[in-house]
Amino acid sequence: DAKTTQPNSMESNEEEPVHLPCNHSTISGTDYIHWYRQLPSQGPEYVIHGLTSNVNNRMASLAIAEDRKSSTLILHRATLRDAAVYYCILRDVMSGTSYGKLTFGQGTILTVHP
């Protein structure tokens, strides 16, 4: 499975934008980039995913580099409820019926200050 590299921690102030980076230099052409987050004492929660083009949804935006070797999760206005561990994961969607395993790394701990 292709690996991702994320900073161990980041800090932000409430109502400011947050850019969470992820490097994935060994990404293959069939790997989707997924982001999940895990709030304290909860199971992980899906945030967003994409393949080549930038993606937006109600929670966040995903900016994917042209060479796909890095991506950035953008929270447009951080709130205290966004404090969580954010995981960047590559998932191969061409591995037959399994669509590739969902393998978590260490993630980035995001702290949001009031």
Added chain:
Amino acid sequence: NAGVTQTPKFQVLKTGQSMTLQCAQDMNHNSMYWYRQDPGMGLRLIYYSASEGTTDKGEVPNGYNVSRLNKREFSLRLESAAPSQTSVYFCASIRERYEAFFGQGTRLTVV
């Protein structure tokens, strides 16, 4: 919709005891996964099932067995619990190439 339901939510076992963690999903997904998460760590994949009737090992399968009982249910069994298996266990159901849905977890302590 209930999504992914895990039972029990909490459990304390003595070393050597056995137990089964239950997971059920009501979203008609083919793929289901079991993870464990130790304090301060990320999730590690124990076993997964790409479809009904199939199971495969993940990163840390030793000491565990699984059963994909039907499309809805995927259980994880500890035959002889050890203190090293103290962890939070998460079950997930995955909508094909899209997002995964996680249960709230089972907090297991082995003493």
